[in-house]
Amino acid sequence: MSVDREIINQAIPIEKIRYDDRGLVPAIVQDYLDGTILMMAWMNRESLQKTLETKETWFWSRSRAELWHKGATSGHIQKVRSLRYDCDSDALLISVEQIGDVACHTGERSCFHRVDGQVVPPPADTLSQLFAVICDRRDYPTEDSYTCKLLNSGDNKILKKLGEETAEVVMACKDDDSSAIASEVADLLYHTLVALAHHKVELKDVYRKLQERRR
Numbered sequence: 001m002s003v004d005r006e007i008i009n010q011a012i013p014i015e016k017i018r019y020d021d022r023g024l025v026p027a028i029v030q031d032y033l034d035g036t037i038l039m040m041a042w043m044n045r046e047s048l049q050k051t052l053e054t055k056e057t058w059f060w061s062r063s064r065a066e067l068w069h070k071g072a073t074s075g076h077i078q079k080v081r082s083l084r085y086d087c088d089s090d091a092l093l094i095s096v097e098q099i100g101d102v103a104c105h106t107g108e109r110s111c112f113h114r115v116d117g118q119v120v121p122p123p124a125d126t127l128s129q130l131f132a133v134i135c136d137r138r139d140y141p142t143e144d145s146y147t148c149k150l151l152n153s154g155d156n157k158i159l160k161k162l163g164e165e166t167a168e169v170v171m172a173c174k175d176d177d178s179s180a181i182a183s184e185v186a187d188l189l190y191h192t193l194v195a196l197a198h199h200k201v202e203l204k205d206v207y208r209k210l211q212e213r214r215r
């Protein structure tokens with residue numbers, strides 16, 4: 001069992017959490033699949049307790065001065081996958097599965113943006129960042145991009161590269177060459193992401209499949 005699940009299942013030592021003088025602790029909520037930051041909100045002792053009991057997020061609304069069950073009215077619930085806190089216990093990081101589409105503050109899907117014509121990927125994992133750049137090349141082609149050339153060449157070229165890169169991984173493993181294995185797997189992952197982008201399949205859907213298989 002993963003460490004993350006242990007924290008939520010064994011119940012966080014709630015008395016360890018340090019609240020500010022209003023009795024609140026900040027909670028950053030991120031997508032459990034790719035780490036995209038969804039929102040920041042405040043919790044008090046009671047909302048944290050309810051979050052742990054129901055495994056759905058509950059916050060403290062400072063403007064309404066009441067408990068707030070995220071998604072209770074919209075149906076966009078955040079199902080808690082893990083709940084962690086920092087070294088001095090005054091900030092929470094909650095990984096959630098978004099039920100009923102996007103479950104953040106605004107409902108906007110775009111948590112990445114463009115600056116000076118360049119995509120700025122979300123501060124997520126390396127594969128998600130690379131996938132964001134590849135999708136950006138697909139949607140906003142640039143002149144000297146290998147990715148654009150590959151995408152323009154179509155399925156046959158992309159699939160040929162996938163086959164070649166797979167064979168190179170096999171050969172590197174056969175040679176038991178650690179550095180070559182890492183390098184060839186990097187090539188294979190890159191070309192796999194290009195194939196996903198070409199077929200308009202989201203990397204998150206792959207992550208979801210992997211999560212469903214997790215034991």
Ligand SMILES: N=c1c2ncn([C@@H]3O[C@H](COP(=O)(O)OP(=O)(O)OP(=O)(O)O)[C@@H](O)[C@H]3O)c2ncn1[C@@H]1O[C@H](COP(=O)(O)O)[C@@H](O)[C@H]1O
Nearest residue numbers: 130133134137142144145146147148161164186187190191
């Ligand atoms: N991660 C990669 C990446 N990994 C591998 N490759 C390319 O994949 C190719 C590997 O194929 P080969 O080793 O067979 O080399 P090749 O003989 O040049 O390939 P062919 O001409 O035969 O197709 C090389 O050209 C590499 O440069 C990559 N090209 C781009 N990226 C990333 O993709 C993003 C977009 O990059 P551009 O496409 O350059 O804009 C950037 O973040 C890049 O860092």
